[in-house]
Amino acid sequence: MxxxxxxxxxxxxxxxxxxxxxxxxxxxxxxxxxxxxxxxxxxxxxxxxxxxxxxxxxxxxxxxxxxxxxxxxxxxxxxxxxxxxxxxxxxxxxxxxxxxxxxxxxxxxxQLDVRERGFAYAEDAPLDMRMDGTTGITAAEVLNTYSAQELTRVLREYGEEKFARKIAGAVVREREREPFTRSGRLVELLYAEIPAPARRTGGHPAKRTFQALRMEVNDxxxxxxxxxxxxxxxxxxxxxxxxxxxxxxxxxxxxxxxxxxxxxxxxxxxxxxxxxxxxxxxxxxxxxxxxxxxxxxxxxxxxxxxxxxxxxxxxxxxxxxx
Structure with a gap:
């Protein structure tokens, strides 16, 4: 640290x-x-x-x-x-x-340093992201319950993510197979959905999505x-x-x-x-x-x-x- x-x-x-x-x-x-x-x-x-x-x-x-x-x-x-x-x-x-x-x-x-909080995308952890872990919805609940339109809005507005619609569609499709519970699976999805040229610029490809989820979870x-x-x-x-x-x-x-x-x-x-x-x-x-x-x-x-x-x-x- x-x-x-x-x-x-x-x-x-x-x-x-x-x-x-x-x-x-x-x-x-x-x-x-x-x-x-x-x-x-x-x-x-x-x-x-x-x-x-x-x-x-x-x-x-x-x-x-x-x-x-x-x-x-x-x-x-x-x-x-x-x-x-x-x-x-x-x-x-x-x-x-x-x-x-x-x-x-x-x-x-x-909050970033405590792995179990789920704020950091560098390590696999539960998708929580609540600043107050005693109240409110988790990032997993956002991913598993929001519509594709709602997820697109969150990713675009709070994460300024260019591929918001593509990512939201993939999340909705994948959660039907298995609900999202951990950050590692979300990071894998983001690597798969964000085109390679875009992944090579602008930092880690998960940065914008994780920021957007954190801002939504904590309003x-x-x-x-x-x-x-x-x-x-x-x-x-x-x-x-x-x-x-x-x-x-x-x-x-x-x-x-x-x-x-x-x-x-x-x-x-x-x-x-x-x-x-x-x-x-x-x-x-x-x-x-x-x-x-x-x-x-x-x-x-x-x-x-x-x-x-x-x-x-x-x-x-x-x-x-x-």
């Missing part, structure tokens, strides 16, 4: 983007994708006055991160939840607002769609939301959510901005930032990252938070 796989992507830059929001005493960061706790550990080490609330839907991740961060005592609070529940989590902690929110989207290195886009406005609503003035996305659909969703609150709400060419129409947020990053070549060489996961950050400059309209 490589150390690189456990180093959070663009860690120093993420901490630098969070820093201005965490300078005051009693500042609170919500790490919405706790994972193994790498980001949270870096923040807790650098800012000795900051409290971190770590959210993760994966009980195993919460257990490992809690053990790792136990030395920080009551400055760290683990919470078992999906990140679209952030507003409820903040309220349950007795807070009206927080100073920073972080999302590091996608699958964690820990990742649905959770993010709800989580972004919720996170933006709980940020105090001067607070920041930082997001690392690894999929074009996720990054597009983040871009649109941030743009909506940083754009002037007045007709173009107006000589002044009427009170109440100023943007409530300002963009901190110029577009999406990416990892440098050195980091990508050290940690291949960094190749697809898109990093964006916004800061609240005015209270949310209609809000009365301190």
């Amino acid at each position: 490589s150390r690189a796989s456990h180093v959070p992507v663009m860690l120093d830059r993420v901490v630098a983007l969070l820093a201005p929001a965490l300078e005051r005493d009693g500042a609170v960061l919500v790490d919405c994708t706790l994972g193994l706790g790498g980001h949270s550990e870096a923040v807790l080490q650098r800012f000795d006055h900051v409290r971190v609330i770590g959210i993760d839907r994966d009980p195993q991740a919460l257990e490992l991160a809690s053990s790792r961060l136990a030395g920080f005592g009551d400055r760290f609070t683990p919470v078992h939840a999906v990140y679209d529940e952030i507003a409820d989590v903040v309220a349950e902690q007795g807070l009206n607002s927080v100073d920073a929110v972080l999302f590091d989207l996608g699958v964690s290195s820990m 990742e886009l649905g959770a993010l769609r709800d989580a972004l406005p919720a996170a933006l609503s709980v940020i105090s003035v001067g607070g920041r939301v930082v997001v690392e996305a690894y999929h074009s659909l996720e990054d597009r969703m983040v871009k649109h959510a941030f743009t909506a609150l940083t754009r002037l709400d007045v007709p173009e060419g107006l000589p002044f901005i009427p009170e109440g129409h100023e943007p409530t947020m300002r963009m901190v990053t110029r577009g999406a930032e990416v990892a440098d070549e050195h980091e990508i060489a050290e940690n291949p996961r960094a190749a697809s990252v898109r990093l964006r950050a916004v800061e609240r400059v005015l209270p949310a309209r209609g809000a009365h938070r301190s």
Whole structure:
């Protein structure tokens, strides 16, 4: 297991983007994708006055991160939840607002490393892929119950798979012979259905299908769609939301959510901005930032990252938070 796989992507830059929001005493960061706790550990080490609330839907991740961060005592609070529940989590902690929110989207290195979870296509394992193994449908259930049309949609939309229709047809045909239960059989099917010239480019031929199934099983886009406005609503003035996305659909969703609150709400060419129409947020990053070549060489996961950050400059309209 490589150390690189456990180093959070663009860690120093993420901490630098969070820093201005965490300078005051009693500042609170919500790490919405706790994972193994790498980001949270870096923040807790650098800012000795900051409290971190770590959210993760994966009980195993919460257990490992809690053990790792136990030395920080009551400055760290683990919470078992999906990140679209952030507003409820903040309220349950007795807070009206927080100073920073972080999302590091996608699958964690820990989930990829545990063979039995079925996230990785390199080893034969049960087709599970649930981030919270206690609830929801498995990847096997998706493959064995979805229609060819539904499977095509999932593979095309979430995996950007050019051969989605061909793969879906083969899955429906093969499951009649025997239901899918393990990743090895699915990988064999993908090798058979994806033409040889296509297999030689774009990485492992199973990468896109496995990504698509994982996103469907965990409703990742649905959770993010709800989580972004919720996170933006709980940020105090001067607070920041930082997001690392690894999929074009996720990054597009983040871009649109941030743009909506940083754009002037007045007709173009107006000589002044009427009170109440100023943007409530300002963009901190110029577009999406990416990892440098050195980091990508050290940690291949960094190749697809898109990093964006916004800061609240005015209270949310209609809000009365301190």
